[in-house]
Amino acid sequence: MLSTISRVALLDGPTPLQTMLRAGAHLNHPGLWIKRDDCMSLALGGNKVRSLEYWLGEALDRNCDVLVVAGATASNQCRLAAAAAAKLGLECHILYAGDERTHPNLRIAALMGPKIHFLGPVDEEERGLLAKRHMIALEAAGRRPYLIGDPVVGALGYARAAQELFDQTRDQKIELRHVIMPGSMGVTEAGMIFGAAILRQSWTFHLVSVEYQEEVLRKRIADILDDLCRLTGFVPAINMMDSVRVHMNQLGQGYGAPTEDSFHASRLFGQLEALVLEQTYVAKTFAGLIDVVTRRVILPEEGACVLHTGGVPAALA
Ligand SMILES: Cc1ncc(COP(=O)(O)O)c(C=O)c1O
Structure with a gap:
C-alpha cells in the first residue's frame, strides 16, 4: 500500500527497539520497551527524518x-x-x-x-x-521550490514506522499492547495509528499532549487520518480514533515549558537507561509513561513501548 508512494531513503535501516530493564524494575513493569528514533545517522536524527523520506520523495517526483x-x-x-x-x-x-x-x-x-x-x-x-x-x-x-511540511505526506513516514515496529515485535516475540508517544501537531501520531490499522494491530496509543487541548489534538489527528485514507485508498473497517487515549496531565504551563515531572523524567531515564530527553516533547512523554504505569492505566503484564522522537540537540539548549 505504501510501497507505491515515492520515498527517499534517509534511514540506515530499522531504529533499535530496546528493552528498559532498569526503568522497568524501578517502575514495577517488566515489559517496558523503547523505540529509539533518536538513534539515526542523519545529523543526530529524530522523528522528522521519517517524514522527510516522503517529503523528499515528493520533491524529487516534482523535479524540485x-x-x-x-x-x-x-x-x-x-x-x-x-x-x-x-x-x-x-x-x-x-x-x-x-x-x-x-x-x-x-x-x-x-x-x-x-x-x-x-x-x-x-x-x-x-x-x-x-x-x-x-x-x-x-x-x-x-x-522549482518544494515547501517542506505537508502533514499527510509527512505522516506516511510513521505509517512505515508502524510496520517496522511490528516486524521487530514479531521477531523479538514481544506482545505489544500500548504505544506511548508525544501528542503535538498530529503528524507522527496519525502516521503510527494509520500504520497500525493497516497491520490490523489493536495497539492502544497513549498520546501525552505537549501542545494542544485534547479536542484540538484529536481533530488534527482525525483530519490527517481522513486524508491518509483518501491518499492511499485504504479505509479500515474500524474507527481508528478509538485506539487513542490523550493524557493532558503533563502539559503544565504549555508548549515548551518544562515541568517538575519532565525534569524528574529526564533525570530518572538518564540515570537508569542513559537516555537523553529534551524537555519540549520527549521528557514530558516519559513523564506521561511514568504516570500511566504507576497509576496502572497500563498493567505490568501489558507490553508497552515508548517512542523516543529525538530532538536531542535541544537537550543542550
Ligand atoms: C523531537 C520531537 N518530538 C515530537 C515532535 C512532535 O511531532 P508531531 O509534530 O508529528 O506531533 C516533534 C515535532 O517537531 C519533535 O521535534
Missing part, C-alpha cells in the same frame, strides 16, 4: 531544485531538512521566526550549508504566509 522550510530557531524539522538537502545535494532555504541565533538545532542546521533568513518576531500564521511568499519569489526567479 530547492527545499524551503520555516520554523522556530529551536526547530528539529529545519535542522533535519537542511541535513537531508545536504545529503541529496539540493539547495535549502530556512526561514526562521525570531532572531535568536544560539540554539543548538540552528547551529547544527547552519553547518549543513542552507541559506538562512531571519523573519524577526512573527507568529505561526505570519511565518506560513512569508514562506508562501518566498516560494512565489523563487518560482518567479525560475526555480
Whole structure:
C-alpha cells in the first residue's frame, strides 16, 4: 500500500527497539520497551527524518531544485531538512521566526550549508504566509521550490514506522499492547495509528499532549487520518480514533515549558537507561509513561513501548 508512494531513503535501516530493564524494575513493569528514533545517522536524527523520506520523495517526483522550510530557531524539522538537502545535494532555504541565533538545532542546521533568513518576531500564521511568499519569489526567479511540511505526506513516514515496529515485535516475540508517544501537531501520531490499522494491530496509543487541548489534538489527528485514507485508498473497517487515549496531565504551563515531572523524567531515564530527553516533547512523554504505569492505566503484564522522537540537540539548549 505504501510501497507505491515515492520515498527517499534517509534511514540506515530499522531504529533499535530496546528493552528498559532498569526503568522497568524501578517502575514495577517488566515489559517496558523503547523505540529509539533518536538513534539515526542523519545529523543526530529524530522523528522528522521519517517524514522527510516522503517529503523528499515528493520533491524529487516534482523535479524540485530547492527545499524551503520555516520554523522556530529551536526547530528539529529545519535542522533535519537542511541535513537531508545536504545529503541529496539540493539547495535549502530556512526561514526562521525570531532572531535568536544560539540554539543548538540552528547551529547544527547552519553547518549543513542552507541559506538562512531571519523573519524577526512573527507568529505561526505570519511565518506560513512569508514562506508562501518566498516560494512565489523563487518560482518567479525560475526555480522549482518544494515547501517542506505537508502533514499527510509527512505522516506516511510513521505509517512505515508502524510496520517496522511490528516486524521487530514479531521477531523479538514481544506482545505489544500500548504505544506511548508525544501528542503535538498530529503528524507522527496519525502516521503510527494509520500504520497500525493497516497491520490490523489493536495497539492502544497513549498520546501525552505537549501542545494542544485534547479536542484540538484529536481533530488534527482525525483530519490527517481522513486524508491518509483518501491518499492511499485504504479505509479500515474500524474507527481508528478509538485506539487513542490523550493524557493532558503533563502539559503544565504549555508548549515548551518544562515541568517538575519532565525534569524528574529526564533525570530518572538518564540515570537508569542513559537516555537523553529534551524537555519540549520527549521528557514530558516519559513523564506521561511514568504516570500511566504507576497509576496502572497500563498493567505490568501489558507490553508497552515508548517512542523516543529525538530532538536531542535541544537537550543542550
Ligand atoms: C523531537 C520531537 N518530538 C515530537 C515532535 C512532535 O511531532 P508531531 O509534530 O508529528 O506531533 C516533534 C515535532 O517537531 C519533535 O521535534
